[in-house]
Amino acid sequence: MTTLGQRIRQKRQEMKLSQDQLAQKMEKSGKQIVSNWETDRSEPSISDLRKLAEILGTTASWLIDGGESPQTKVVQEVPPGYVLMPAEEVIEMQRQLIRSKDQTIKEKE
Template sequence: MESFGARLKKKRVNKGLTQDELAELMQKSGKAVISAWEKNRTAPCLLDIRKLAKLLDTTAAWLVDGAGDDTTRIPIGFTLIRTKELIELQRQLIKKQGQELRKEK
């Protein structure tokens, strides 16, 4: 069975991230932190595990003990979208609706 560090490294590499890049996304001081996690020298706190799972498109349970699937499950009929993109789409929709309302008057 793979260790936490091995699973972390697998997901990081699959996402095309360097240790430095992941450290920056995690707001850590440098790649030494990520390296220590991947070599099982130290372990991240629960909040960091949850953040890692989100950044690496997996679940905290899979990172910690390999439980379940290594991917985040998306229900059928749903699509993941970044929050900023969703907000921008909502702004565009509101703007368009406003324009259509003005045309009706």
């Protein structure tokens, strides 16, 4: 079974980040803190674990115990009446609605 530090190193290397780059993304000074985590000399705080998981594209749960897949997965059935859409499409629809509202407001002025 792998340790927390080994899982951090694994994901960092998969992301092709150096210890220094990960430390910068974590807003930590120097790579020593990442090195300490990876060699299990110290452990990240809960808030650091959450940030690590986000940066490394995994879950805090997987970092802690390795029990879940290292990839963040959202597996849910779509509730009746809902439709899944790519985020880009949703964002574009929101932009169009905002433009439409802006145009309506200008016309009323």
